[in-house]
Amino acid sequence: MPRPDQQTIQERKDFLQTIAECAETPSKFSEIFLDHDVFDYNKKYVDCKDRFIVYRSGRQVGKTMSTAVKTIHFAFFAPLMLESIKDECTIVIAAPTQNQATIMFNRIRDMILKNEFLAGFVTRNTQTELWVRFLDNTGQAKIITRATGETGVSLRGYSPHCII
Numbered sequence: 001m002p003r004p005d006q007q008t009i010q011e012r013k014d015f016l017q018t019i020a021e022c023a024e025t026p027s028k029f030s031e032i033f034l035d036h037d038v039f040d041y042n043k044k045y046v047d048c049k050d051r052f053i054v055y056r057s058g059r060q061v062g063k064t065m066s067t068a069v070k071t072i073h074f075a076f077f078a079p080l081m082l083e084s085i086k087d088e089c090t091i092v093i094a095a096p097t098q099n100q101a102t103i104m105f106n107r108i109r110d111m112i113l114k115n116e117f118l119a120g121f122v123t124r125n126t127q128t129e130l131w132v133r134f135l136d137n138t139g140q141a142k143i144i145t146r147a148t149g150e151t152g153v154s155l156r157g158y159s160p161h162c163i164i
Contacts, residue, residue, distance in 0.1 A: 018032060019135065022073075022077075023077050023080055025047055026046045026047055026070055026073035027043045027046045027047050027069070029069070029072075029076075030046070030069040030073070033117065033118055034069060034111050034114075034115060035115070038062070038065075038066060038069060039061070039062050039066075041061070042062050042066040045066055045070075046066050046069055049081075064103065064104060065107065067164060068107040068108045069111075071093075071104075071108050071143065071162070071164060072108055072112060072118075074089075074091065074141070074162055075089070075091060075132050075141035075143060076121070076134060076135045076141070077134070077135065078139075078141050079134060079136070079138060079139065082161060084161070085139075085161055086139065087138060087139030087140075088139050088140060088141075088142070089134075089139070089140070089141040089142070089162070090141075090142050090144065090159065090161055090162075091141060091142065091143045091144065091160060091161065091162040091163075091164070092144050092145075092146060092155065092160040093108075093144070093145045093146070093164045094145075094146050094148050094152075094163060094164070095145075095147060095148065096147065096148055096149065096150070097147050098145065098146075098147040100147075101145035101146060101147060102127075102128075102145055104145075104164060105128070105145045108143060109125065109130050112130070113125075118132075121134075121135070123140060124142075128144065128146075129142060129143065129144050129145075130143045131143070144158070146158075
């Protein structure tokens with residue numbers, strides 16, 4: 001196999017630099033891979049690295065889209081986000097009804113599948129589950145929707161790394 005030319009080497013170097021920036025900054029990841037510019041007032045939330053976050057705001061300000069961006073970023077970069085994640089990550093989208101959980105899930109799935117590069121990392125795609133390989137191919141993230149009902153009993157048996 002011949003050595004790549006200088007232009008190819010530079011393109012690969014630039015791509016790896018972009019991936020490194022995206023791993024560090026979810027809003028940058030959103031711009032480059034999801035073709036979505038996060039509103040300036042939501043960047044603080046999207047780029048927040050705190051383990052526990054509560055986001056409360058008015059209607060129609062981008063909460064669902066911003067949370068979808070955070071979830072997708074976490075799914076692809078999970079081992080970098082939490083030291084306890086090695087080869088598998090579970091993300092649960094929980095809501096009182098399945099219809100409510102599905103709104104967020106569909107937003108996430110549509111954004112991933114719209115990008116040809118990210119869609120290539122999907123290993124399972126059903127109406128309630130989407131599994132994607134980490135970008136470094138060391139494992140996978142499972143995004144699962146569950147209706148909690150009034151008691152939350154349907155969430156038993158999961159040890160999620162991220163709950164929405």
